[in-house]
Amino acid sequence: MVILTLLHPQEHTPLKEWHFEHETLIRIGRALENQVVLSHSVVSRFHVELRKVDLANSPGSNVQTPPCWQLINHSVNGTFIEGQAVAQELITDGMLIQLASEGPILRFQTVTRSMTTPESVVEQSMSETTVPNQALSKQSAPTRCTHSGNPSENLFCIHCGQPVRVEKTIRHYQVLRVLGRGGMGTTYLVWNPIDAPRLGRPPQGKLQVLKEMNADIAQIPKAQELFVREARTLKSLSHPGIPQYYDFFIEEDKKYLVMELIHGQDLEKQVRQNGAVPPEQAIHWMIQVCEVLDYLHSRPAPIIHRDIKPGNLLVRTVDNRIVVLDFGAVKAVGMPPGTRIGAEGYSAPEQVQGRAVIQSDLYAIGPCLVFLLAAASPQRFYRRRGQTLRFSLEGIEDIPRNLQLVIQRVTEPHPDNRYQTAKELIQALKDCLI
Secondary structure (H helix, E strand, O other): OEEEEEEOOOOOOEEEEEEEOOOOEEEEEOOOOOOEEOOOOOOOOOOEEEEEEOHHHOOOOOOOOOOEEEEEEOOOOOEEEOOEEEOEEEEOOOOEEEEOOOOOEEEEEEOOHHHOOOOOOOOOOEEEEOOOOOOOOOOOOOOOOOOOOOOOOOOEOOOOOOEOOOOEEEOOEEEEEEEEEOOOEEEEEEEEEEEOOOOOOOOEEEEEEEEEEOOOHHHOHHHHHHHHHHHHHHHHOOOOOOOOEEEEEEEOOEEEEEEEOOOEEEHHHHHHHHOOOOHHHHHHHHHHHHHHHHHHHOOOOOEEOOOOOHHHEEEEOOOOOEEEOOOOOOEEOOOOOOOOOOOOOOOOHHHHOOOOOHHHHHHOHHHHHHHHHHOOOHHHHEEEEOOEEEEOOOOOOOOOHHHHHHHHHHOOOOHHHOOOOHHHHHHHHHHHHO
16 A cells, blocks of 8 residues: 655654555646645645556566655656655655645655454545644553654654654643643643544544643633634634634633634734735635635634734645634623723724624734734824824725725724625625736
């Protein structure tokens, strides 16, 4: 069996796997006709192919060798094996294949029948899973592996497939590292070794995100209410631009929320590292945010996010699309005025006063666009006009006039003067692309 694993570009942690049991030709590229489809701007439609070759049957060969695999590049953007550009090359187990110099990274592995799961587990010749290297077989069986020889950055052992270092275990979730600490809680990267069976397969492991409520915050009734509300909200939602809910539980008087792990980088970090974003890209990303807001606002019981800001907008690595994070401030439409929640510079005037409406979420799109286009805090561009603060966009170079008008309208001080729905704002943003 051949296993191709898509790796995170920096951390080299697994994102997705493809299994091929009987194929002799595997095509990889952006086109849907490929067995491995990777939607990335530098990946060609038919980028590369892997061919099974039998050297023992080659002319003049007297050596009995098992079949091996050959990589053939078809892209002008190039293909790299272990960092070296190749046109045609034999590949061996464990090699890293990169499609273009800044493109996706795949790990190539071959597994003999004795090392794989039983035949009944492999229901088709090609399948996709989310388990890490070699963790497909005997997941729950104890191992005496010493994990020696692993690179320091490895999360999983290259020999046994189990986590190399487990900081602690919370219920059955094995904590691999801290992802972040905030005022409300600590977020961990965890390995769930007993994920529910799927498609008749035995339980498989999965990397997930576990959010732990801080002990001091847990003493505040309002904070507890918001944490539980976030869990309940995520459990009720299903959208590709929202992290998937997995679990909520209380352990030793601490509340925990388990969510989908999404590989990517938030817009705040992206702009801090790379600078201002071209208007077209900024518009596309904000359209995607509005699509999520439209989903939230159009529910039978509409939901207001109340914390739309670049730090909560993640660009997913595999498809360059936006995922909206942090539902800790969500509020149902119609709930009485209350907590003043929101990021300074991104919150609408009525939200600052504790009276958020769905147009408050739309307001935040304006400051987000300013941040993306100027690579600076939107607070720098507020100017007082009469009794209100408005954006002055003259200091931002190359911002199209029609986009300026959209920003001015969506940030009108009174909600009635803004776009009334996310659909209206989406259309206005699309018009800026014409």
